[in-house]
Amino acid sequence: MNDFEAELRAVPERRYHHLHPFNLRMHAGELSRDELRGWILNRFHYQRHIPVKDAFILAKLTTPELRRMWLRRIQDHDGTGPGEGGIERWLRLGEAAGLDRDELLSGEGVLPGVRLAVDGYVNLCRNGSALEAVAASLTELFAPDLMRTRIAAFEKHYPWIDQEGLRYFQVRVSQGGQDSREALGLVLDWARSRTDQERAVAALGYKCDVLWALLDAVDGAYR
Numbered sequence: 100m101n102d103f104e105a106e107l108r109a110v111p112e113r114r115y116h117h118l119h120p121f122n123l124r125m126h127a128g129e130l131s132r133d134e135l136r137g138w139i140l141n142r143f144h145y146q147r148h149i150p151v152k153d154a155f156i157l158a159k160l161t162t163p164e165l166r167r168m169w170l171r172r173i174q175d176h177d178g179t180g181p182g183e184g185g186i187e188r189w190l191r192l193g194e195a196a197g198l199d200r201d202e203l204l205s206g207e208g209v210l211p212g213v214r215l216a217v218d219g220y221v222n223l224c225r226n227g228s229a230l231e232a233v234a235a236s237l238t239e240l241f242a243p244d245l246m247r248t249r250i251a252a253f254e255k256h257y258p259w260i261d262q263e264g265l266r267y268f269q270v271r272v273s274q275g276g277q278d279s280r281e282a283l284g285l286v287l288d289w290a291r292s293r294t295d296q297e298r299a300v301a302a303l304g305y306k307c308d309v310l311w312a313l314l315d316a317v318d319g320a321y322r
């Protein structure tokens with residue numbers, strides 16, 4: 100691992116939301132049903148914007164190989180037909196937790212802080228360079244481990260959520276691993292100058308702030 104890769108990995112090590120008090124309480128089994136439902140509802144706002152930000156990134160990629168790679172991410176979330184994909188699986192997670200699908204789809208109840216955090220990520224991918232937008236996705240280096248912890252916590256502490264609802268996280272463990280390996284390869288290849296490396300590190304730090312701010316909003320609202 101070269102110095103730049105170590106510098107990139109050090110950002111989420113210190114600032115990723117696996118350290119956020121809300122996630123720590125989730126893993127310890129301390130969340131009420133209302134808190135967990137509030138998290139699922141607000142996180143749906145993040146989930147449904149992932150393919151939107153990925154479409155902005157897609158438009159910045161200049162070869163068929165790169166666009167094919169990135170298109171797969173949109174398909175992971177949207178599926179290739181009705182009833183498929185990560186967004187559908189997140190809706191089923193909501194239903195397994197007792198939320199109404201139409202309520203999730205309406206966007207009602209999404210907290211202002213969550214809207215701002217998600218806007219921040221989408222706008223980074225809209226207005227930033229391809230390097231910055233891809234670097235921001237590198238929080239996913241840490242997501243699969245967090246998902247494994249979350250699955251175990253749900254099974255142990257929140258058995259009132261139907262097992263079927265956990266499919267989203269089970270599928271995401273391998274998808275997130277592939278996404279982050281590919282994204283890391285691109286960032287290491289593209290960021291050759293020190294200025295570009297600093298921009299990539301800053302974008303990844305910003306993305307950590309997005310995820311942290313999202314949980315701050317949820318943590319404050321449902322206690």
Ligand SMILES: O=C(O)c1cc(C(=O)O)c2c(n1)C(=O)C(=O)c1cc(C(=O)O)[nH]c1-2
Nearest residue numbers: 149185235236237238239241242245271310
């Ligand atoms: O539940 C999580 O903790 C978590 C974190 C992240 C992340 O690190 O950005 C993503 C996801 N989930 C996720 O499900 C997902 O599809 C995803 C896509 C991206 C991205 O930036 O492209 N991050 C994440």
